[in-house]
Each structure stands twice: as structure tokens, then as C-alpha cells.
Amino acid sequence: MAQDSQVTVVMVPFLAQGHLGQLLHLSRLISSYNIPVHYVSTTTHIRQASSRHQGWDLAAHPNIHVHEFPIPPFHCPAPNPNAQTKYPSQLQPAFEASIHLRDPVARLFTSLSNTFRRVVIIHDFLMGSVVQDFVSLPNVESYIFQSTNAFFFSSYYWDLAGKPGSPDDNVFQQLPSFEGCFTPESMAHGEKQQICVKNSSGELYNTSRSIEGHYFDLLQKFQPDKKQWAIGPFNPVDIFEKPDQQRHECLQWLDNQASNSVIYVSFGTTTSLTDEQIHAIAVGLENGGQKFIWVLRDADKGDIFGGDVRKSELPMGYEDRILETGQGMIVRGWAPQLEILAHASTGGFMSHCGWNSCLESLTMGVPMATWPMHSDQPRNAVLISKVLKVGIVVKEWTPGHDLVESFYIENAVKKLISSTEGHEMRKRAADLRNAIKKSVAQGGVSRLELDSFIDHIMRLN
Numbered sequence: 001m002a003q004d005s006q007v008t009v010v011m012v013p014f015l016a017q018g019h020l021g022q023l024l025h026l027s028r029l030i031s032s033y034n035i036p037v038h039y040v041s042t043t044t045h046i047r048q049a050s051s052r053h054q055g056w057d058l059a060a061h062p063n064i065h066v067h068e069f070p071i072p073p074f075h076c077p078a079p080n081p082n083a084q085t086k087y088p089s090q091l092q093p094a095f096e097a098s099i100h101l102r103d104p105v106a107r108l109f110t111s112l113s114n115t116f117r118r119v120v121i122i123h124d125f126l127m128g129s130v131v132q133d134f135v136s137l138p139n140v141e142s143y144i145f146q147s148t149n150a151f152f153f154s155s156y157y158w159d160l161a162g163k164p165g166s167p168d169d170n171v172f173q174q175l176p177s178f179e180g181c182f183t184p185e186s187m188a189h190g191e192k193q194q195i196c197v198k199n200s201s202g203e204l205y206n207t208s209r210s211i212e213g214h215y216f217d218l219l220q221k222f223q224p225d226k227k228q229w230a231i232g233p234f235n236p237v238d239i240f241e242k243p244d245q246q247r248h249e250c251l252q253w254l255d256n257q258a259s260n261s262v263i264y265v266s267f268g269t270t271t272s273l274t275d276e277q278i279h280a281i282a283v284g285l286e287n288g289g290q291k292f293i294w295v296l297r298d299a300d301k302g303d304i305f306g307g308d309v310r311k312s313e314l315p316m317g318y319e320d321r322i323l324e325t326g327q328g329m330i331v332r333g334w335a336p337q338l339e340i341l342a343h344a345s346t347g348g349f350m351s352h353c354g355w356n357s358c359l360e361s362l363t364m365g366v367p368m369a370t371w372p373m374h375s376d377q378p379r380n381a382v383l384i385s386k387v388l389k390v391g392i393v394v395k396e397w398t399p400g401h402d403l404v405e406s407f408y409i410e411n412a413v414k415k416l417i418s419s420t421e422g423h424e425m426r427k428r429a430a431d432l433r434n435a436i437k438k439s440v441a442q443g444g445v446s447r448l449e450l451d452s453f454i455d456h457i458m459r460l461n
Contacts, residue, residue, distance in 0.1 A: 282315055348368065354375075362432050371395045
């Protein structure tokens with residue numbers, strides 16, 4: 001659907017990998033309507049987003065304009081695997097430093113407002129303070145990007161409303177509390193943003209009514225005065241195979257495995273595990289007897305390109321042994337997650353349940369072994385395992401992060417890959433994948449919601 005260029009969009013993502021990637025994917029979707037998109041961040045985080053980008057060719061989208069703004073240096077400590085909470089407190093200095101984007105971003109708004117009939121800001125909720133100056137410009141409006149799902153937010157507003165009786169009582173009453181999910185500093189940062197987003201014109205969600213229609217309706221009942229659109233998934237639903245020389249070595253290893261036989265293990269970019277926990281995972285995966293790819297890397301630092309990175313130690317001879325027997329592969333660096341999940345040999349995903357990972361897994365029809373660490377992840381795990389029923393629980397959420405013994409990991413791997421229960425979950429996951437694909441196709445529910453949002457921002461009045 002072609003549009004004129006009287007309207008432009010500015011994307012302002014939060015300075016963490018899961019957020020940077022989601023809004024880069026959304027930039028592709030909006031630019032496909034012939035609307036110029038300006039994606040802005042710090043110099044460091046633009047480099048990070050570009051180096052980890054996957055699923056489509058950014059260079060093939062000339063309507064996406066990337067702006068990198070230098071900000072004063074900020075010091076982030078190394079990730080602490082022994083911290084009381086798994087929330088990535090080492091990134092907090094970077095989050096606080098984002099306020100230095102306020103002035104250059106405001107200048108960009110002013111410049112664009114002199115050129116376009118309307119400037120539309122799409123910003124992460126946690127960047128409200130960065131974009132707050134838009135209110136001084138009459139032809140600029142902002143929309144909040146909520147980086148998690150409708151289930152999480154509808155349950156959150158249900159909590160705030162005093163837990164009223166509803167058909168969802170059975171699920172909502174069993175939800176984990178937020179104890180241990182955040183640090184006091186992160187909560188304070190969120191409260192600051194709340195003050196700055198009062199003038200927003202609506203909210204965008206990276207979810208689809210095809211999987212969360214009921215909870216999106218419930219969310220809208222809790223917030224009847226807000227314009228809201230469920231336009232996900234932002235990530236591509238079809239991954240096209242690259243030439244061999246451009247493919248990651250783990251994909252070539254997957255080529256030699258049987259269909260649905262491999263479990264992919266990754267705990268995202270913000271979780272650091274203790275040496276003891278890593279050892280237990282290693283033993284559990286090996287004893288589980290299933291094929292696996294394990295992305296074993298420390299959590300991100302504020303600047304992923306600077307300084308030493310902790311290399312987690314495995315049991316003596318472990319890595320050589322699993323390679324020699326063909327049971328598994330350890331990936332120490334960045335892994336092409338979308339391509340791994342899309343591969344026919346991948347039959348399960350052991351995950352921290354960040355919403356990005358959950359939605360990518362659902363998009364590719366891969367059931368999960370849930371192991372939440374912090375933030376929205378405990379409630380995302382409930383959505384995956386108890387509502388959508390495409391997940392096996394490795395570890396129920398507990399704020400204390402006690403050691404998960406190897407036999408729990410072994411049992412989860414066996415159940416997900418080689419049991420009747422796991423097979424049934426794969427069938428349900430495949431059905432959800434098909435529903436999601438239909439939702440983003442012409443006439444599908446997510447595509448219609450995106451069309452509706454585009455029509456809204458292109459309106460003449």
C-alpha cells in the first residue's frame with residue numbers, strides 16, 4: 001500500500017538488545033508503506049543493533065534512515081552472575097545515560113517538523129523522557145511501543161484494579177508476583193517515564209490477536225480511552241536461506257540432524273548464570289540424550305564492544321566430547337536465533353522467556369522449555385506453558401534463583417523432544433505458527449491492524 005511522504009516516522013528504542021531489535025523490525029514494516037522512517041539511538045547502540053540484525057537486509061530498505069548520536073561516556077560494571085536478582089543492573093548506567101539523547105532527538109523532531117506535514121514518534125515506554133519535547137511542536141505526535149504482550153499488561157492492570165472477578169481468575173490468580181523481577185533503580189526509572197508519556201496518542205504492541213485476542217480485548221477494557229493496535233509479530237515470519245558462505249556454522253550442523261530432533265538453548269542477552277548453574281545445565285543436557293545447540297555467553301555490558309567478556313567454564317573435556325559424539329554444539333558468540341528457530345531440525349527452545357524470544361519461537365512453530373529470569377519473563381512463561389500450552393516448565397518462578405539441578409534440565413529436555421507430550425506441543429505450536437502467518441498476510445488480523453495504524457497516522461486532520 002503506497003503512501004505519499006507527507007508523514008514521517010521516528011523510532012526511539014530503549015537501549016537494550018531486545019528493544020533495539022523489535023523497533024528495527026517495525027521500521028521495516030512501516031517503511032513498506034512508502035513512509036520514511038528515522039531510527040535513532042546512541043552511536044554505540046546503533047552499532048550493536050546493526051551488528052546483530054538478522055532476518056532481512058537493512059541495506060535493501062533505503063527508506064530507513066539511521067541516526068547515531070554520540071553521548072558522554074558512561075561506565076557500566078561487568079555483569080554479576082551471583083547478583084540477588086537476575087535483572088541486568090549492570091546496564092542501568094546506560095539506561096540512565098539515555099537522557100543525553102534528549103537534545104539531539106529534539107533537534108531532529110524540529111528539523112523534520114519543518115519538512116513534513118506530520119511527524120510520528122514511536123518510542124519505547126522507557127524512553128519517554130528522551131522524546132518529551134515533542135509537545136512544543138504542533139505537527140508532532142507520539143505513540144508508545146510496549147515491548148511485551150497483552151497477557152502481561154492485562155494481568156498487570158487486573159492487579160491494579162484490585163483483582164476483580166473475571167473468567168480469567170484461574171490463570172490470573174496463579175500468576176507470580178513481581179517480587180524479584182526488577183531492581184529498585186529500574187522501577188524508579190520506569191516511574192520517571194510515566195510522567196513523560198501522558199501526551200501520547202496511543203500504544204503499539206508486538207503481538208497478534210491470532211494468539212492473544214482475548215487478552216488484547218481485556219487490555220482494552222481496562223484502558224477504554226487509549227487507542228491501541230496489536231500489529232505483531234514485527235519479525236519476519238519466513239526466513240530465506242543464505243548462501244553457505246554467509247551461514248553460521250551452527251546452521252550447517254543443523255543441516256545434518258533429523259527433523260525436530262534438536263533443542264536450542266539460549267537465555268538471551270541480559271542473563272548471567274553462575275558457574276554452578278552452567279555446570280548443572282551441561283550435565284542435564286548431556287544426560288538428556290538429545291541433540292542440542294547451546295548459546296553460552298555472558299549478559300551484555302553497557303558497551304558490548306569494549307573490554308573483556310567472561311568465558312564460562314564447562315566440565316573438563318565437555319565441549320570436545322559433545323562435538324565428537326555429535327550430540328551438541330556450543331556457540332560462544334552471537335547466534336542467528338531466527339534462523340535456528342526456523343530450521344526444520346529445531347524441535348524445542350529452552351529459554352528465559354523474554355517476549356522477543358517467545359514470539360520468535362511461536363512464529364517459527366517451536367515449543368519451549370520455560371525458565372524465566374526477571375522482568376516480564378515469569379508471566380510470559382505462564383502464557384506459554386499454561387495458556388497457549390506450548391511450553392514445558394523447567395523452573396517455576398522463584399525470586400531467590402535457587403540452583404536448578406541437572407535432573408530437572410534432563411527431564412525437561414527429554415519431555416520436550418522425545419515424549420508424546422512434547423510431540424503434542426509441537427503440533428499446537430505448528431497450528432499457532434500457521435495462525436500467525438495468516439495474521440500478517442493480506443487481510444489477516446495483524447495486517448489489518450497495521451493498515452489501521454497507517455491510515456490513522458496518514459489522516460488529513
